[in-house]
Amino acid sequence: MTVTPSAATTDGPAAPCAPEDVRRVACVGTGVIGGGWAAHFLARGYDVTAWDPAPDAAVRLRRLIAAAWPALEQLGLAEGASQDRLTVTSTLEEAVADAQFVQESAPEKLDLKRDLLARLDAATPAGTVIASSTSGYPMTDMQTEAADPGRLVVGHPFNPPYLIPLVEVVGGVRTAPAAVDWAARFYAVAGKSVITMEREVPGFIANRLQEALWREALHMVANGEATVAEIDASITEGPGLRWAVMGPMLTFALAGGEGGMAHMLDHFGPSLTSPWTRLEAPELDRALYDAVVAGCEEAADGRSIADLVAERDRGVIDVLRATGRLPRSAEEAAR
Amino acid sequence: MTVTPSAATTDGPAAPCAPEDVRRVACVGTGVIGGGWAAHFLARGYDVTAWDPAPDAAVRLRRLIAAAWPALEQLGLAEGASQDRLTVTSTLEEAVADAQFVQESAPEKLDLKRDLLARLDAATPAGTVIASSTSGYPMTDMQTEAADPGRLVVGHPFNPPYLIPLVEVVGGVRTAPAAVDWAARFYAVAGKSVITMEREVPGFIANRLQEALWREALHMVANGEATVAEIDASITEGPGLRWAVMGPMLTFALAGGEGGMAHMLDHFGPSLTSPWTRLEAPELDRALYDAVVAGCEEAADGRSIADLVAERDRGVIDVLRATGRLPRSAEEAAR
Incomplete structure (x- = not known):
């Protein structure tokens, strides 16, 4: 900027x-x-x-x-x-x-x-x-x-x-x-x-992401697939804990193990055609694959996968403690 | 259960x-x-x-x-x-x-x-x-x-x-x-x-929600609308901080002010037809409106909007501190 x-x-x-x-x-x-x-x-x-x-x-x-x-x-x-x-x-x-x-x-x-x-x-x-x-x-x-x-x-x-x-x-x-x-x-x-942002996109960035999630949630409620309370708990007890610490892209890179985002895309790429949401995915062609992998490497900024895992783990533990899901110290845990 | x-x-x-x-x-x-x-x-x-x-x-x-x-x-x-x-x-x-x-x-x-x-x-x-x-x-x-x-x-x-x-x-x-x-x-x-879950849905609950977000993120990368780093920052500095504390439904209910989810749907319902994501929303008919509002009331479990706001604020402050975005105490902040 x-x-x-x-x-x-x-x-x-x-x-x-x-x-x-x-x-x-x-x-x-x-x-x-x-x-x-x-x-x-x-x-x-x-x-x-x-x-x-x-x-x-x-x-x-x-x-x-x-x-x-x-x-x-x-x-x-x-x-x-x-x-x-x-x-x-x-x-x-x-x-x-x-x-x-x-x-x-x-x-x-x-x-x-x-x-x-x-x-x-x-x-x-x-x-x-x-x-x-x-x-x-x-x-x-x-x-x-x-x-x-x-x-x-x-x-x-x-x-x-x-x-x-x-x-x-x-x-x-x-x-x-x-x-x-x-x-x-x-x-x-x-x-x-x-x-x-360099250019205008309706909803900007974060609202496009949370709007996709919100619409999928509304579909689930409309179809009786999940309750409002289940939808909320599925985020606060699940991905929400990671997203306070690390964004969705780097978080998913860590699902690829030591192979990072490239391995994640190799493994889960086919899931993009699965009916796991009402949102159709873009085609995972070479250009997109490379852009996502390179973007994650850039975002990692020299940190290894092991570094990122350790960082995420420390962060999630801190968030679990901060939000009262864990005792504040190991001593309390031992009680 | x-x-x-x-x-x-x-x-x-x-x-x-x-x-x-x-x-x-x-x-x-x-x-x-x-x-x-x-x-x-x-x-x-x-x-x-x-x-x-x-x-x-x-x-x-x-x-x-x-x-x-x-x-x-x-x-x-x-x-x-x-x-x-x-x-x-x-x-x-x-x-x-x-x-x-x-x-x-x-x-x-x-x-x-x-x-x-x-x-x-x-x-x-x-x-x-x-x-x-x-x-x-x-x-x-x-x-x-x-x-x-x-x-x-x-x-x-x-x-x-x-x-x-x-x-x-x-x-x-x-x-x-x-x-x-x-x-x-x-x-x-x-x-x-x-x-x-009472019934099977491909992707279950949380993966349907994060898959919708992930696919929208891939579209944005594919179209050059946002970088991987921007996508991650838009979540960790934005909605991700709330989602560690409160799920997407109750979080959105608080956007409705003292009117809660009903007012939020009145205000933002029309946005469901906006191109804020590639995911088409379900029609916000009376049944869905009522289900979402009633679900939020049930999830609130007697807590008023003011209670929920105070709870969210405390939680987000704790998460901000825990993730190093804020000094750990007001004394440190005053330095």
Whole structure:
């Protein structure tokens, strides 16, 4: 990722302040996601202005933040962080009037997003980057009505934004590359873990993965193949424990034993034609085989299979302990 | 689950010993999964006999167990547990001759599984339950060649079997219900977390879910939409942190705010028609809507949304700490 903090380009936003210098963040839309963002930014020491059209939005937002605060205290608040630095405004325009960054978290309706982003663009100081929390709409489809689409980016978080580090950052065809870089840098400064995507894909990365899982789960419920409780337990007692530690690709590489991902694909490749999900697999041709094997080697970054196994084992044991599935120490286990 | 530990039925196995009385376990096939099972059973204090046709199988198996042993010591070994209680035999027949439970973990090839299970059935003492680690074949398809198919069950583990608690237990059409119950009880005694399925579905539950995710990931790699490293990071920094704590259904219920799963479905139901994955969703008709909402309420088991949010937050913070993403204490964070 190339970061150009305050580069004003002819087709991009006017120079915003440097990501490190941001003090004032606006959160527009304060439901579960927007409220979670507000809690996150407050905990990181920002001044937060917030607006939401719902009549009881202020009460609900303050309740959400108060409920999250003990968790945020455990995470460690930034110096000066306070719930008192939240200002709930009565208009959208007031919320963004002095904002150095805007996070939009409105309901997932395309027309609404289009109009709202245009309104935000009109009301926000020139040069300030505006990010959308959209779960899956490409910015290209949302930035159509804005006068300055160059500063509009997707900054897709995961619930709750104050705890789950990931933010996926991607621009639309009319977004200035500098705005994408600025947003990625800002989120990193604000304590998030950033993936910057080179191109738009509906649902981005993580939502495509969890949406596939979710749809398969819905099929199983619809067909009476598994209950909601069984689906949840099958993940928390199974693959979920690994996925907190190691992603699905490297995890599967370890199923190949000392032969790693290549051996795994040799062994389980034929299963891609099995009816183990309603999702048809791509053809495992040479190019895909090589891309997956090379990608795993790159991700392993010099760690041997034995290293990765040891790392996974340590991680899973820590997660088992942390989530109360194991005694915290061997001494307790011996009791 | 109804457990009938030693019930001999006319169509079932001859009375096996009670699950609690098992001392001798046979592991047939000792690759990553079979070797992981051997490590698990040794750590739980069983005598383990093992056989695998590969010429260097004994060396590799002992190496795998030695590598796993430090992790198993951390988990807490059962009294008397020792790597010395492993006997690698030179024939399949020797491995199972005195076994009180057999775990088959051969490569994922249907013909091979069919023949092997028939051979195991012929060589194993009458009444001893034989379980297959198959990743997805229904037992109905694998038990076709065995003289006593009634004692053949699926006991599907997750890699590594010595760390990931889940085992999915399910019988085929010719499996005696008592054998399914016995296996479920035995695995629980042996320290596993068991889901007993009422009916066969290819891939069972968790593999259907992770196979959907895996296939979507392969599509993304094939199309150049995401790299292997991005796919892994999108899970470990995102949904994977939640899934160690709370399954995908309850996790999504919390995206609905105080309205829970019903509100989530109202809000995100339309996304099921979005191209956020290659997997087509089922129609979200009234029956499915009601089943998902009721299932989440049942799984919540009296916990309010606020309770679940607090539980998730505590769990994710513990997982963040355990996996080194956060300082271990607020004091460290303040430094």
